[in-house]
Amino acid sequence: MEAAPPGTGRIVRLLALILRIALGVVFVYAAWVKLRTPWELFALSINSYLILPMNWVEFVAHTLPWVELVVGLGLIVGLWLRVWATMASAMLAVFFSLMVRADVKGMEINCGCFGPGELISWKTLLRDGSLLAGALALTCMSFLQPRKKA
């Protein structure tokens, strides 16, 4: 078995720091944009995916921005990183799959990612795909790193 070259651990830690801050800021920004506009506009974006009944649409529109805010702040603070990184990966996996589904079905709808006015396109798919890849990498790193003792 080969030993990792010296300094590899530091590079991984630095990469993890950059990823968690970047993802944290994106999550907080996404939450802030949704929370500063009436919830009905976000509900409208969710409804346009045609996957949930209206009462669930309203529930998700009310709760999701707060979950995004908590996950984003959790990532930035860095405590219990495994929890927040896993949650971010799961959420981004769901968002990305829904956007791919909408794109494949030819639905010309707003993605609802950062407020209204952004149609799903290859750019949004590339952006969300990159965020998902980053979140998955961060999740792997958080589980590979030894847990910090409180």
Added chain:
Amino acid sequence: MKLLVCLLAALLPCLAANNDIDKGKMLGSADAPIRVEVFSDFECPACRAFHEQVIPLLMREYVLSGKISILFRAYPLPIPDHRYSRQAAIYSTAAARVGKYLEVSDALFRNQMTWAMNGKWWDTIASVLTPAEQKKVQELAKEPSVAAEVQRDVDLGQQMRINSTPTLVIWYRGKDYIFPGPSLGNYNLLRSLLNGLR
């Protein structure tokens, strides 16, 4: 200087929205606290559904009581299937100047399938106008100011990043809320939004 340009760019849609109000294309009182601007295309089926199903609800629940006003804005989509949209927008805007916008837009939406197929949009428009009004509308439609008004609506929609029709821009206390794809199916969301703004 750069900051000033950015500020002007940000304020432009707001200023345009406040100054370019065609009273002939407005329902309700101009003093209503909420103004709902409808960006629509006469050849768009979803716009027809909105016009026939949602506008009457908005009229009954909000316009008649003076809570909102509705301003119709032309937004002919630049797609090959919508060959006559811009002409329909220009002639309906001309009709607004003889006080017949609503009659003309009702007729255009009601007979959308027919004129969009055979291209006889003028027959549909003429059917709700008297001979004198027909003559006047045809004259007005040739005036550059009418085409310019339609283009102003299109430019405003593009500035506001409107990418589908129908789309509502709801103005309340100087703030705008963009509501794409209003329909009977999501009317409860629109109602909740309007009630929340009061």
